Structure formats: C-alpha cells, structure tokens
Amino acid sequence: MTMRPIAIGLAAIVLALQWPFLQHERADAKLANFYSQMAAARFGEARESIDEAIRLWPSNARYYSWRAYCESQQLPSQCPRRRQNGSAALSEEDHQSASEAAGDYRRSLLLSNRDAVAHHNLAWLEHLLDDNVTADKDWAEAVQLDPNNPVFHLSYGMFQEEIGNADAAKQQYEAAIELSPSILDSQFFIRYRARSAATAESFVADCVSKTESKLRDGRDPVLEARLGKLYLYSGDLQRAEALLKDAAVQLPNLSLLWFNLGEVYAGQGDSSQAALCYRKVMTLNPSLPQPYLRAGESNLQSGDRNAALQNLNLAVQRWQHMSPITAAHNSRLYGGPRQTIDDLLPTTLVWFTSPCVASEAWRGFSELFPQKSEYAKRARTCEQLPAPHSEFD
Numbered sequence: 001m002t003m004r005p006i007a008i009g010l011a012a013i014v015l016a017l018q019w020p021f022l023q024h025e026r027a028d029a030k031l032a033n034f035y036s037q038m039a040a041a042r043f044g045e046a047r048e049s050i051d052e053a054i055r056l057w058p059s060n061a062r063y064y065s066w067r068a069y070c071e072s073q074q075l076p077s078q079c080p081r082r083r084q085n086g087s088a089a090l091s092e093e094d095h096q097s098a099s100e101a102a103g104d105y106r107r108s109l110l111l112s113n114r115d116a117v118a119h120h121n122l123a124w125l126e127h128l129l130d131d132n133v134t135a136d137k138d139w140a141e142a143v144q145l146d147p148n149n150p151v152f153h154l155s156y157g158m159f160q161e162e163i164g165n166a167d168a169a170k171q172q173y174e175a176a177i178e179l180s181p182s183i184l185d186s187q188f189f190i191r192y193r194a195r196s197a198a199t200a201e202s203f204v205a206d207c208v209s210k211t212e213s214k215l216r217d218g219r220d221p222v223l224e225a226r227l228g229k230l231y232l233y234s235g236d237l238q239r240a241e242a243l244l245k246d247a248a249v250q251l252p253n254l255s256l257l258w259f260n261l262g263e264v265y266a267g268q269g270d271s272s273q274a275a276l277c278y279r280k281v282m283t284l285n286p287s288l289p290q291p292y293l294r295a296g297e298s299n300l301q302s303g304d305r306n307a308a309l310q311n312l313n314l315a316v317q318r319w320q321h322m323s324p325i326t327a328a329h330n331s332r333l334y335g336g337p338r339q340t341i342d343d344l345l346p347t348t349l350v351w352f353t354s355p356c357v358a359s360e361a362w363r364g365f366s367e368l369f370p371q372k373s374e375y376a377k378r379a380r381t382c383e384q385l386p387a388p389h390s391e392f393d
Contacts, residue, residue: 061111068104116146221250255285289318356382
C-alpha cells in the first residue's frame, strides 16, 4: 500500500519534468504548420498556428518574430511615399498592422537581442512608421550582427538613399557588391544603373580596386572568384578567366564560380566549354536557376524543343523557390524545425536584389509557343518586380 503513493509521486515528478519538453514539441509542430501555411499564403491559418505556438512556448523569441512577419504580410510590398499634405503615407489599417508587427519584433529582441533578421525587419517597420532615427539604429545593428549578409547592406543602403545620405548609401551598396558580385545581375543594380549610370559604374570600379588590393596580400580563392565576376561584368574576359580558373582549382565545389566561368567562355564564343561549366553547376548545386536558363537557350538555338521546354521550366521553378538567405543565421540562434521560408521585409526584397532569370525564361517559352499570349505577358516578370521604395522604380 505504501508503494502506490510513492509511485504516483514519482510519476508526477517525471511528468512535471517532461511537461516543458512536451509543450515545446507541440509548439514546434505548430511552427511546422505555420511554415507550410505561410508558403501557401494562407495567412489567417498561419496566424492561428503561430498564436498557438506562442501559447505553448511563450519564452521562444523566434515565435514572436514569425508572428510579426505574418502580420507584416498585410502591408504593401513597397515603402509608400508620404502624401502631399505631409501626413503619413500608411493607411490607418496598415499603420495598425505595422505597429503590431513592430511590437512582436521588440518582444523577440528582448528575449534574443542578437537576431539580425529581427533588427532588420523592425527597422523597415519603424521606417514605415516614420521613426527613421530608431530605424537607422536597428539597420546598423543588423549589419553589425551579420556583416556578411549582402542583402542587409543593400536594404540599409536603400534606406540611406531615400533619406538623402548618398555617401552612406554608396558605402553600403559597395559593401554588398564586394560580398556578392552577382548583385550586378539583379533588378536592384539594373535599375540603379538606369537612373545613375556613372555612380553605378563607380561602385564597380571601387569594388574592383578594393578586391585587387586585398588580393595583393596573398591568394584567396573566394576573393579571386569575386574579382573574376567583377572582371566579367566589366568585359575583361581574359583576366576573369585566369582568376576564375585559378579559384576553381582551389575551390572546385563553388557552383557560382563555375557558372561565371561558363559565362566567360560563352563571351569568348567557346560554347562547348561553357556548356561543360553549366552542367557542372547543375551537379554541384541543382537549385541554381541560371545554368538551366543557359541550357534552355542553347536548346532553342539548336531546335531541340523538348529539351528547351524542360530546361526553361526548371529555370523558372528554381528561381521561384530560391533558398532562404536568412535561414543559416537564424539556425545558429534557434532550435526547432528547419526554416523553409524567408522572412526579409519588404516581401519583394530577396527577388529584387538577386539575379532574376524569369523574364528570359518566359521569353523562351513565348518563342516556343507564340500563340500563347500569357507567356509573352510574363516576359517582363523581373522588370515588373516592385522596388522596396516606390521612387526606385
């Protein structure tokens, strides 16, 4: 008889010890539901899932950031201009959504202040709410916490440009291009060059000079790969080829390096070597859309319609499912399910600052099926991406 109360007591102790873990498992299951619902744009269901996750695990900083991100989907994809009478550009409803989202990001940062994404997204919301002083501080904090994220630099630079700090904007833009020269193929840089060609070219010249200076201290395959891309953009194919080939010997698994080397060979008229490079990229990183676009274009030229259709379709699919660029940073801070969607604000920022192959792919579809007008309409997909700030379009 005396053993039964002891057994019950032990069971109660075990249950009490296990209870938080059980709650956390249930919360992470809700977060997994949230990811799939957000990816499907079912924002109402996603909000219910993340609310329940917070109820189950109220001390999890990441959950508040995800709820803020969900709420922010109510906001326009561009930072709107202020009205002519000087009043705030946001509607009352949008102002409420921005304020609620900002509140959740602040709760998240109280629990985990080293979340660069939360600082970055909060900065955008503060900017929307016309609190540029605080926004500047949060942008600077995001860049300091994750200085190797080129999109953070671009985002901060766009803010600096809008508020009239041209020198600060230039500094951030150059930092981004140095880290990721593929930005030169993005809608951000294409449009910037269209409105300020001389300044845009000065960015590239400065980045070339800085990277050349760094390489004087010794061989660095990553810097060589970046400089090779900068030379490729500038049309210096001979130096681009030499650097990219040398970097490939040292880092043979760097997929973008091989793609850029393929572009060099294509520019030199060596289509067979270019094709070999593109196929290597497909093996190393099947998620990159660019080599499939090049393969599809080659198929079109040779008249292989079936292969062209397949490769162009793969290019569009891969562009539409680009891997999140903030997931790695947050994985170092938070446990739980692997992050499967991106959470940069505004919602078009990732597309605007990355190379876009969709327009060229849809033009290929239009060539294959000229009778289908919807393909021709999609041939300006990249050009029609809204810029984060309306005046940048």
